[in-house]
Amino acid sequence: MVKTSFYQYALPELQALFLKNDLPASGPGLLFNWHYKKRKSEPCHIDLAKKSIAFIEENMSFDLPVIHTLQESADKTVKFLFKLQDGLKVETVLIPFNNKYTICLSSQVGCAMKCSFCHTGIQGLSRNLKTEEIIGQFTESQKWLSKHRPEDDKILNIVFMGQGEPLHNFDAVKTACEIFLSQHGLSVADQKITISTAGYLPGLERWKDEMPDVNIALSLHSPIKEKRDKLIPINKRYPLEEVLNYVQAIPKGKNRFVTYEYLLIQDFNDSDEDAHLTGKLLEGKNAYVSLIPFNPFPGTEYKRPYLSKVEHFKSILDTYKIPTLIRATKGDEILAACGQLNSKA
Numbered sequence: 001m002v003k004t005s006f007y008q009y010a011l012p013e014l015q016a017l018f019l020k021n022d023l024p025a026s027g028p029g030l031l032f033n034w035h036y037k038k039r040k041s042e043p044c045h046i047d048l049a050k051k052s053i054a055f056i057e058e059n060m061s062f063d064l065p066v067i068h069t070l071q072e073s074a075d076k077t078v079k080f081l082f083k084l085q086d087g088l089k090v091e092t093v094l095i096p097f098n099n100k101y102t103i104c105l106s107s108q109v110g111c112a113m114k115c116s117f118c119h120t121g122i123q124g125l126s127r128n129l130k131t132e133e134i135i136g137q138f139t140e141s142q143k144w145l146s147k148h149r150p151e152d153d154k155i156l157n158i159v160f161m162g163q164g165e166p167l168h169n170f171d172a173v174k175t176a177c178e179i180f181l182s183q184h185g186l187s188v189a190d191q192k193i194t195i196s197t198a199g200y201l202p203g204l205e206r207w208k209d210e211m212p213d214v215n216i217a218l219s220l221h222s223p224i225k226e227k228r229d230k231l232i233p234i235n236k237r238y239p240l241e242e243v244l245n246y247v248q249a250i251p252k253g254k255n256r257f258v259t260y261e262y263l264l265i266q267d268f269n270d271s272d273e274d275a276h277l278t279g280k281l282l283e284g285k286n287a288y289v290s291l292i293p294f295n296p297f298p299g300t301e302y303k304r305p306y307l308s309k310v311e312h313f314k315s316i317l318d319t320y321k322i323p324t325l326i327r328a329t330k331g332d333e334i335l336a337a338c339g340q341l342n343s344k345a
């Protein structure tokens, strides 16, 4: 009989499974506490009823992705290459800030979006990640940190900005978020999780009713159709106006913004006109802009603009009263920066 992974269950689903099999209702909470709060990998035998233990042994697996290789850069960024059960590999990045970390998770092996500026896009899509493979990137990175950097082992933020289009793998990403958010699970606060999308409309349509309360980031990169079409081919199928309508209709808590990521490419989308059109598009929309200077990778035709140009672009957005941050590039010497992940390279 094929076992199912414990790590694929949000708490209500595990409770339903226990109920269906006539097992004591206290089991799921104990298991969540054991594996997520106490960070144990071995099966739990404490406080569980005998028949629950027997059921778990027969029906559940606890395998997680394993760290295949890792690279550390001088700025303390860590890039993990995880090996999955079927031998495929996927990357995860820990990005340091003030002795804590943001974890950049992958949602797919490769990606189907084919964005022209992205190293993962070139790789194509191999398959979706399962919930347990998303959760495992977090728990195994966390264990590595506790062991190797115990003095600063806190992962404070989760961003779905690694390989893959998270909304193209909606169900697994959604369940993973539920486990991250659960008080009995990993207890990450909702404002600390951000899902970044290229504007995958079928996922955005489901977000409002189905996705737990997490932040959204839209990869905008250009307000001009011809340019966005060239950068993000799905723009031809899912036009920006429609995407924006859905993004802005996502309910947001107090003081929360939609993040718009703007990748700056030299002499392509970094002119004053590009900045003014972006300012006009986002003015008054509770927007926060994250400017990302292009990170080059082998074989790309695009170039990163000079910092002075990036700062000038920001100064134009400032005149529209849009809060804008220039995203610091971390880990680029180990190809761990945005858009440089490619588990086949």
Ligand code: SAH
Binding pocket: 113, 117, 118, 119, 160, 161, 162, 163, 164, 165, 166, 196, 197, 198, 199, 218, 219, 261, 263, 292, 293, 294, 295, 296, 338, 339, 340
């Ligand atoms: N598919 C999702 C999430 C993965 S990409 C999305 O498109 O949003 C995460 C962020 O990295 C996106 O904003 C993406 O546009 C950006 N990115 C991709 N390639 C990049 C590169 N070469 N340099 C800088 N940022 C890049």
